[in-house]
Amino acid sequence: MSLERTGIPQKYIDRLRATVVNDTVMHAYIFESDSTVDKVLLAREFAKAILCEEHTGSACDKCLTCTRIDNENHEDIIYAETNENGTVVDKEVERIQGRLKLRPLVGNKTIVIVPHADTITVRAQNRLLKTLEEPLGDSVIILLSENIENLLPTIRSRCVIYRISNYNSVPDSEYMTMAQELVTMLGSKAPFYKLVKIIEPIGSKRQEVISLLEAMEYVYRDILVGKSDKKRLYKRQYIYDAVSVLEAAKRDLTTIIGIKADYMLKDVLLKIGGK
Ligand SMILES: [Zn+2]
Structure with missing residues (x-):
């Protein structure tokens, strides 16, 4: 049930869940929405769904992995921190990149959640790009954004983008999400x-x-x-x-x-x- 906790429209939940069930989780995501969506909660629930020991596409909320993620003490879930101005500073991006070079400590994936990704400087975005270009097989990075235009096109092109609206959905956004996923998968030679x-x-x-x-x-x-x-x-x-x-x-x-x-x-x- 846990992804439902985010309150976002069911169609996004269904797609995220299908991604987990079908083992098509990609290396990088952007979740874009206005402040009506608790994006950190959404990213955490997605991370739980990915790592949950039951692997049903939805977090069981009971296993050790789910419990630890809920308590924010799971070693493989890394949150980027912001400074007092709510900005993700360059040093923090470097720390994240360093962590992504390591193998997961307890599970099979390291998941990095970056709130306020919009605030990352262009310099740090360019550096981050290198990590996105050469993803390690066992990492997932989730960038949370209020306005995707603040992210470099080169960053965007390497991420699966979910533009989430709590209001009546833009009809095209579903196709765009699906197209993004397909293009990324085709680029990485995913099996047919x-x-x-x-x-x-x-x-x-x-x-x-x-x-x-x-x-x-x-x-x-x-x-x-x-x-x-x-x-x-x-x-x-x-x-x-x-x-x-x-x-x-x-x-x-x-x-x-x-x-x-x-x-x-x-x-x-x-x-x-x-x-
Ligand atoms: Zn679980």
Whole structure:
């Protein structure tokens, strides 16, 4: 039940839970929302869901791991601290990065929660980028933000983004979250069956598939625009190719009668994923 404690709309909870159950937890997340969402609580509940010994997608709130996370004395959950001005200073970012180099102490993942990630200086963000570019297999970093625009595009392009609204949701945000997840997974050569699990809720409705393809295209273009650093996670050509696959699929979906939209979507993932 624990993710429900955050009070955020069920659809976000379902997606986070599916991520845990399907073992598709990524290395970096941004949770963006206004102050009506207790983002630290949300990050903690997500961390619990990931590490809970029951592994049901939801924290059991009873096992030793859950209890220790609730009591804030779990060695593998690291909180970034803010100074008296509510700012995450450069030194704190360095401390976090140092900790991420170590293996988890008790569980199988180290989870870093960074409240007020918006306040990290550009300098420290650039340094943090190196950690995001070369993630260790057993770490998850969760950046909490009130306004994602304060984070560098290069940071954003390496994170799965949840833009959470307690009010009537922006319809596109679900597609964007899904697209972010897919693009990140494709980039890290996730196996096909995991990709298929992500797109399950989309089904075979043509318009929904098109909306998802558009969202993916948006994500790729965003990466392209945000690229300025040397160590690129994606080659430019890879993104161009991905975008042209998406364009072609959208064209086919809008012009060919009787084409199967769900089949088309899987085909797109295979083409971009390369296998
Ligand atoms: Zn538990």
